[in-house]
Amino acid sequence: xxKKSLVFDASVLLHDPDAINHYPKESIVLPSVVIEELDQxxxxxxxxxxxxRFVMRLIDHLSKRGNISEGIRLENGTHIRILLDEEHKKxxxxxxxxxxxxxxxxxxxxxxxxxxxxxxxxxxxxDPVTKxxxxxAGIETQNYRSVREHYDTIHKGIKNIELSKSKIDxxxxxxxxxxxxxxxxxxxxxxxxxxxxSSAIARVDAKSKSLVPLAKSSHDIWGIKPRNVExxxxxxxxxxxxxxxVVFTGGAGTxxxxxxxxxxxxxxxxxxxxxxIMIARSIIPVGRDIGFLPGTKEEKLxxxxxxxxxxxxxxxxxxxxxxxxxxxxxxxxxEKFQVEAITYMRGRSFTNTYVIIDESQNLTPHEIKTIIxxxxxxxxxxxxxxxxxxxxxxxxxxxxxxxYLIGRMKKHDVFGSIYFQSTERSKLxxxxxxxx
Numbered sequence: 001x002x003k004k005s006l007v008f009d010a011s012v013l014l015h016d017p018d019a020i021n022h023y024p025k026e027s028i029v030l031p032s033v034v035i036e037e038l039d040q041x042x043x044x045x046x047x048x049x050x051x052x053r054f055v056m057r058l059i060d061h062l063s064k065r066g067n068i069s070e071g072i073r074l075e076n077g078t079h080i081r082i083l084l085d086e087e088h089k090k091x092x093x094x095x096x097x098x099x100x101x102x103x104x105x106x107x108x109x110x111x112x113x114x115x116x117x118x119x120x121x122x123x124x125x126x127d128p129v130t131k132x133x134x135x136x137a138g139i140e141t142q143n144y145r146s147v148r149e150h151y152d153t154i155h156k157g158i159k160n161i162e163l164s165k166s167k168i169d170x171x172x173x174x175x176x177x178x179x180x181x182x183x184x185x186x187x188x189x190x191x192x193x194x195x196x197x198s199s200a201i202a203r204v205d206a207k208s209k210s211l212v213p214l215a216k217s218s219h220d221i222w223g224i225k226p227r228n229v230e231x232x233x234x235x236x237x238x239x240x241x242x243x244x245x246v247v248f249t250g251g252a253g254t255x256x257x258x259x260x261x262x263x264x265x266x267x268x269x270x271x272x273x274x275x276x277i278m279i280a281r282s283i284i285p286v287g288r289d290i291g292f293l294p295g296t297k298e299e300k301l302x303x304x305x306x307x308x309x310x311x312x313x314x315x316x317x318x319x320x321x322x323x324x325x326x327x328x329x330x331x332x333x334x335e336k337f338q339v340e341a342i343t344y345m346r347g348r349s350f351t352n353t354y355v356i357i358d359e360s361q362n363l364t365p366h367e368i369k370t371i372i373x374x375x376x377x378x379x380x381x382x383x384x385x386x387x388x389x390x391x392x393x394x395x396x397x398x399x400x401x402x403x404y405l406i407g408r409m410k411k412h413d414v415f416g417s418i419y420f421q422s423t424e425r426s427k428l429x430x431x432x433x434x435x436x
Contacts (some may be wrong), residue, residue, distance in 0.1 A: 005139075007111045009125035010103075012144045015364060015394040017054040019144065025077035029114070032084045033106040035059065043315035046343065047367055048394070085110050086138060101218045104130055111139050121321055146398075150395040151387050154249070158233055165194040165214050171202065177211040179204060187243055187416035189233040203236060208412040215239055223318030224262040227424045230368065231255050237416040238263035238382070245372065247406055250420025257358065258311045260382040265315065265352045267380075268336050274350030275352040279308050280340045282426045283360040305339050308358070341365035342371065351376035360402045361385035362392045368401030389390065 005027045012019050013034070036412070041052040062072045071081035081209055085106050103235060104127075111134065115121045123134045123141045131141040171192065172176040179288065186206035193199045202211035205367045214236040219225065221239075226232040232248075236247045238259060248256040264277045312331065317324035333339050342357070357371060368383075375381060386401040397403065409415040 003027060004122045004281045005114065006122040007031065007107070007114070007121055007123045008034060008056070009107060009123065009127060009130055010034045010041075010131070011126040011394055012037060013055045014041060014048050014051050015126055015144065015399070016366065017051040017058070018366075019079060020078060020245075021074070021076060023078055024071075026079070027071075028078060028080045029110075030080065030198060031107055032060075032082060033103050033110070035082060047364060050368075080168070082103055083110060083114075093428075104133065106288050108134055108137060108139065112137055115139060123160045126399075134166045142406045149336055149398060149403045154387075154403055155185060155406050155410040155418065156416055157185075157187075157417040158191065158419070159184070160191045160193065160228065165198045168192050168194055168198045168200050171200050171211065171213075175213060176205075176208070177202065177210055179209055179214055185410045186413040187237065187240075189236075189418075191229060200346040201232065203233075205267055221262045221266045222245050222315050224258060224315060227255070228257075228422045230261060230420050230422055231424070234259050234264065234420070236416045239266070239417065241267075241380070242414070243381070243416045244375070244379070244414040245381050245409060245416075247402070247409075247417040248420060249385060249402060249406070249417070251388065251389060251423065253423040253425030254361045254420035255421060257307055257356075257426050258314070258336060260384060261308060261311050262315050264356060264382075265331070267311050267354050269331070274354040274380065276336045276354070278338050278350060278353050278355045279305060280342050280345055280355070280357050281305055282342050282362040300319055305358075306415075308339075308356075345371055345374060348374055349376045350374055350379050353379045355381045357381065357383045360405075361387045361390050362395065363401035363406040364392070364395065365399075365401045368405050372405070391436055 003026070006023060007029045008019070010033075016022070035056075038052045038055055041048055042056055043049060044052070059068070059082070062068055062074075066072050068082050069084065070078070071079050107130070108123075111121050111123050115138070121139055122143055123131070125131050125134075125137050126142060131143070134141045161182075163180070167177065180190070184204045184397050186204055188204045190202045190204065190211055191199065192202065192211075201214055203214060205212045216234060219235075221235065226235050234246075234248060234255070237243055238292075248260065250256055260372050261277075261279075264274075267273045268275070268277050308353075313324070313328055316327040316331070317329065342363070353376075360368065362385075363371070371381055372381065383402065383405060385400075387397045387400055387403050390396065390400055392400070395401075410417065
């Protein structure tokens, strides 16, 4: 049986500009309409535009090695060719109609034409409408999955196990316990329970290869106290200086932002472990570009980062200080508290910094890699997000950078992750999260 030719949709290359290299020893076809779509996106001043420019430069480089319309062989054995769709008139085959004035139809016409000529075709796309239309026309499709983890089986960071009461008593007496049998990740939290209703919470310590108690310093931070087991474990991760990368996932009202910000204030303003707090957010909702808001960059970002300022106000009023408003003003006016758009983080290097990245479910795996690789000495990064609330049209619950980061980092001892399920914002918020 002959191998299938993979026809790439533009959505694949805009999502992952290195997608071509993820299919070794395959035959890849890029219809000219895909190149045109990339050319239309290359002017954008965001990740999509950056990816389009990257692919265009790659194609230009390949074209210098030979006749790319006949095909170029890459180092990984992949054969890639660009196919011109010269027929711009309406094509019909049975009940299937493709029109030349729509890019999607031109793409499908090329795939359909190749299939009619005897080639085995597999259309690779991230666009659900394109895949539906292709399958209706009898063209086999595949969702691009090269850099994909599964949200349904995401590492949650907390695990419940049954132990005997004597084991739990031993843990309280000795302050540690050998790690139970099973697959446990570093900095994973174990909730131990016995039939006699004894219980304990422990953290998997990879260095000592044992279960250890939570740090006592995580019980009250600037007046913020954990309200459930998830928040207790999260606070413990935030207060550990040896855990350099922390990821919190979960819905609204679970306390992700509040806990991350409170711990940052403790580490920067009280303990002096880091010299500043840097807060950044993925700017994708509604307007997409902070240029649509008036004012300086800081004034624009203040609107996008309103949740952080709301939480800061709550923390300052809960910290026990006599004047919470003055405390908030002092923090905001200090050089130790900075805000930034993720758009402007590329190329920077962060040292002695406590970094909080919000709305990271809208980041691609490539973007999340770019951000994490900016980390310098003595820096801690807190990544927050909810994979069920994605605004990026090229991402889904499995392919976003947040889930990808957890899947790839969970086995490393500098990493910790907590999946929040309990809403603590208010009784009404909890009911709304459950029933609406």
